[in-house]
Amino acid sequence: MNKADLIFATGEASADMLYASGFQAPDPFIYFSCLEERAVIVSALEQDRAEKESKPNIAIFERNDFLKNEKAGNLDVICSLAESRNISKFRVPCDFPLALADALRKKGLAVHAVETAFYPQRQYKSKNEITHINTAMRVAEEAMQRGIDIIKEASVNNDNILEWDGKILTSEVLQAEINIAMIRRGGFSDSTIAACGSQAAEPHNTGSGPIFADKTIIIDIFPRIKKTGYWGDITRTLVKGKAPDIVKKAYKAVFEAREHAKTLIKPGAIPSKIHKAAKELMEAQGFKTGRKNGHNFGFFHGLGHSLGLEIHENPSLNPRNNEPLKGGEVITVEPGLYYPEWGGVRLEDLIVVRKDGCECLTKIENILEI
Amino acid sequence: MNKADLIFATGEASADMLYASGFQAPDPFIYFSCLEERAVIVSALEQDRAEKESKPNIAIFERNDFLKNEKAGNLDVICSLAESRNISKFRVPCDFPLALADALRKKGLAVHAVETAFYPQRQYKSKNEITHINTAMRVAEEAMQRGIDIIKEASVNNDNILEWDGKILTSEVLQAEINIAMIRRGGFSDSTIAACGSQAAEPHNTGSGPIFADKTIIIDIFPRIKKTGYWGDITRTLVKGKAPDIVKKAYKAVFEAREHAKTLIKPGAIPSKIHKAAKELMEAQGFKTGRKNGHNFGFFHGLGHSLGLEIHENPSLNPRNNEPLKGGEVITVEPGLYYPEWGGVRLEDLIVVRKDGCECLTKIENILEI
Numbered sequence: 001m002n003k004a005d006l007i008f009a010t011g012e013a014s015a016d017m018l019y020a021s022g023f024q025a026p027d028p029f030i031y032f033s034c035l036e037e038r039a040v041i042v043s044a045l046e047q048d049r050a051e052k053e054s055k056p057n058i059a060i061f062e063r064n065d066f067l068k069n070e071k072a073g074n075l076d077v078i079c080s081l082a083e084s085r086n087i088s089k090f091r092v093p094c095d096f097p098l099a100l101a102d103a104l105r106k107k108g109l110a111v112h113a114v115e116t117a118f119y120p121q122r123q124y125k126s127k128n129e130i131t132h133i134n135t136a137m138r139v140a141e142e143a144m145q146r147g148i149d150i151i152k153e154a155s156v157n158n159d160n161i162l163e164w165d166g167k168i169l170t171s172e173v174l175q176a177e178i179n180i181a182m183i184r185r186g187g188f189s190d191s192t193i194a195a196c197g198s199q200a201a202e203p204h205n206t207g208s209g210p211i212f213a214d215k216t217i218i219i220d221i222f223p224r225i226k227k228t229g230y231w232g233d234i235t236r237t238l239v240k241g242k243a244p245d246i247v248k249k250a251y252k253a254v255f256e257a258r259e260h261a262k263t264l265i266k267p268g269a270i271p272s273k274i275h276k277a278a279k280e281l282m283e284a285q286g287f288k289t290g291r292k293n294g295h296n297f298g299f300f301h302g303l304g305h306s307l308g309l310e311i312h313e314n315p316s317l318n319p320r321n322n323e324p325l326k327g328g329e330v331i332t333v334e335p336g337l338y339y340p341e342w343g344g345v346r347l348e349d350l351i352v353v354r355k356d357g358c359e360c361l362t363k364i365e366n367i368l369e370i
Numbered sequence: 371m372n373k374a375d376l377i378f379a380t381g382e383a384s385a386d387m388l389y390a391s392g393f394q395a396p397d398p399f400i401y402f403s404c405l406e407e408r409a410v411i412v413s414a415l416e417q418d419r420a421e422k423e424s425k426p427n428i429a430i431f432e433r434n435d436f437l438k439n440e441k442a443g444n445l446d447v448i449c450s451l452a453e454s455r456n457i458s459k460f461r462v463p464c465d466f467p468l469a470l471a472d473a474l475r476k477k478g479l480a481v482h483a484v485e486t487a488f489y490p491q492r493q494y495k496s497k498n499e500i501t502h503i504n505t506a507m508r509v510a511e512e513a514m515q516r517g518i519d520i521i522k523e524a525s526v527n528n529d530n531i532l533e534w535d536g537k538i539l540t541s542e543v544l545q546a547e548i549n550i551a552m553i554r555r556g557g558f559s560d561s562t563i564a565a566c567g568s569q570a571a572e573p574h575n576t577g578s579g580p581i582f583a584d585k586t587i588i589i590d591i592f593p594r595i596k597k598t599g600y601w602g603d604i605t606r607t608l609v610k611g612k613a614p615d616i617v618k619k620a621y622k623a624v625f626e627a628r629e630h631a632k633t634l635i636k637p638g639a640i641p642s643k644i645h646k647a648a649k650e651l652m653e654a655q656g657f658k659t660g661r662k663n664g665h666n667f668g669f670f671h672g673l674g675h676s677l678g679l680e681i682h683e684n685p686s687l688n689p690r691n692n693e694p695l696k697g698g699e700v701i702t703v704e705p706g707l708y709y710p711e712w713g714g715v716r717l718e719d720l721i722v723v724r725k726d727g728c729e730c731l732t733k734i735e736n737i738l739e740i
Contacts, residue, residue: 026574044666044670044671045671046574048666049572092468094467095467095468095469096467097464097467097483098471098481098483099465099483099485103485111468113467113468114469176554179553180550180554183546184550188549188560190558202419204395204396205418205419295417296414300414301414301415
């Protein structure tokens with residue numbers, strides 16, 4: 001009896017599927033590898049495209065070719081596969097769909113979900129992968145430049161609100177213009193953050209309504225490149241007009257925390273310690289973290305996350321990760337400070353962990369007041 | 371001991387999560403309902419946003435509030451939840467992640483994956499949901515009009531290739547301009563199809579390279595509205611210049627199949643029979659379906675699919691679905707004909723199944739030659 005790797009997912013939602021097959025399809029399909037064979041099983045609708053777009057060493061099967069029964073479901077197809085290859089045990093990713101696993105088990109097949117990474121090598125990027133991520137970063141930076149240019153071009157009206165192109169400049173307009181800049185370069189994102197004032201004090205608030213002068217504006221841009229599936233990620237914080245002193249002080253603390261963290265990143269370094277060092281540096285400058293009236297303030301997210309075929313990958317730079325870095329990881333470094341009274345500051349660079357330290361893939365300048 | 375519904379997913383990837391909680395977050399979070407209680411458990415990062423954006427009857431818990439342990443994982447949080455509510459059995463959606471389910475079972479909790487719909491009522495859209503889908507359709511139609519206008523404006527060069535805005539008009543440019551039209555209206559899509567000639571003979575080929583005159587161009591647009599999560603979907607087929615006779619004939623067959631299918635759609639109608647009727651109508655006009663040299667030709671996909679918070683939902687109009695329609699479904703009707711020799715034709719309208727027949731939500735005209 002044989003063992004096989006099995007994935008059932010879309011190439012869009014599952015990075016493991018995209019990593020294994022190279023194929024992006026909107027509906028879930030089957031990937032398996034068994035002994036020397038690596039293959040996908042797709043619907044008639046996807047066959048021609050799968051043949052063109054899948055990785056070169058992947059065989060393409062059509063569902064109906066595989067099991068001559070128009071009414072066969074995925075369970076039947078996988079059982080037929082198991083029979084033909086004499087498979088008794090499947091190794092599957094942790095997010096494998098439960099109902100399908102239970103049904104396979106009922107048929108007498110063992111299904112073992114890998115609790116950690118299905119492809120641990122995804123944590124260490126190849127030269128080719130870093131090229132793809134760099135492409136995404138150039139798209140992200142062009143889009144950031146578009147955002148910065150719009151805020152530069154904007155005027156300030158009597159209510160201290162920005163106006164651009166003859167209208168009130170809102171978060172929504174800024175997000176749309178940034179997204180358009182990405183689309184023109186082959187990237188896309190549906191969650192661009194352009195949040196001003198108290199909205200910027202909530203790290204995942206994408207922002208809505210008018211942009212004000214003299215308040216912090218956090219712009220966080222993370223495009224995925226359609227063709228390759230790889231992500232980029234960048235954050236800058238700006239103030240149109242004059243930044244209050246507390247904002248200037250926070251900006252300096254966040255900037256220094258980021259730069260200090262970058263000096264600590266190298267093979268062997270412990271992520272939780274790097275996170276702690278960044279947090280302590282900001283605390284020493286007067287920026288405490290805590291909770292008041294049911295709201296968090298200070299620095300209450302992880303210092304960074306890896307990215308690749310997913311926007312959030314392991315390893316992370318957070319207080320829980322004590323696994324030493326090895327080299328080859330591509331990680332964001334993004335300290336932030338958030339206080340409902342005046343808003344938020346976050347500065348995010350993307351780095352590659354190299355033998356002798358870290359290489360920064362982010363090239364765009366850091367500016368506060370424009 | 372109590373039973374509870376449990377979802378662990380992002381509100382972006384899981385329509386069940388979005389339907390239950392109303393909350394869209396980029397990272398997976400926990401939803402449960404038990405007795406009279408409905409709640410989400412989110413990270414500190416998402417708490418404020420969850421409080422503002424979740425459905426009004428949903429309680430918001432913060433993970434660390436729930437389990438005072440910074441290192442607690444999702445398994446620990448769910449076990450703590452089970453203990454506090456005296457829960458012994460969880461009902462979960464079919465795509466619940468296997469590793470988490472197996473870990474919960476190891477802790478002595480029963481986890482039952484619902485094999486069909488977790489919320490069957492999602493198949494029958496409320497007035498409010500139909501309003502959201504209609505909004506998405508208006509965005510889709512504006513984007514379609516943008517595509518049509520560009521092809522109208524384009525000139526044809528000596529190689530029979532379209533030129534627009536001083537450059538060769540490619541599928542990629544057409545897709546980008548269509549996507550930009552959607553973004554400006556609050557919709558997004560990363561897989562817009564604008565495929566010409568033999569590429570249009572592969573239903574899911576999004577298209578690449580130059581657009582040619584006198585060949586079929588399939589434009590298939592499906593935006594998701596960011597604010598609500600609801601989708602729209604529309605397909606038209608165009609020819610710049612003169613359509614060959616075979617294309618005109620196929621266009622007529624597809625158009626008539628769609629209109630005929632629409633007359634059959636009403637409560638009590640059997641989806642497989644509607645699919646069959648459309649297929650037979652096209653066959654009677656000379657368009658056979660089959661397979662040659664490893665490629666499919668003719669009409670080899672389902673006649674339609676429901677949509678809502680997902681782009682592909684049940685029920686479908688396909689040869690396998692023998693469950694009568696009930697009324698309240700929102701379904702695409704999209705017959706197509708595909709032949710590598712000359713390309714493809716697909717015409718897609720979106721309809722609501724009403725008591726006395728079907729109401730068409732698609733308003734844009736059908737035109738072939740422009």
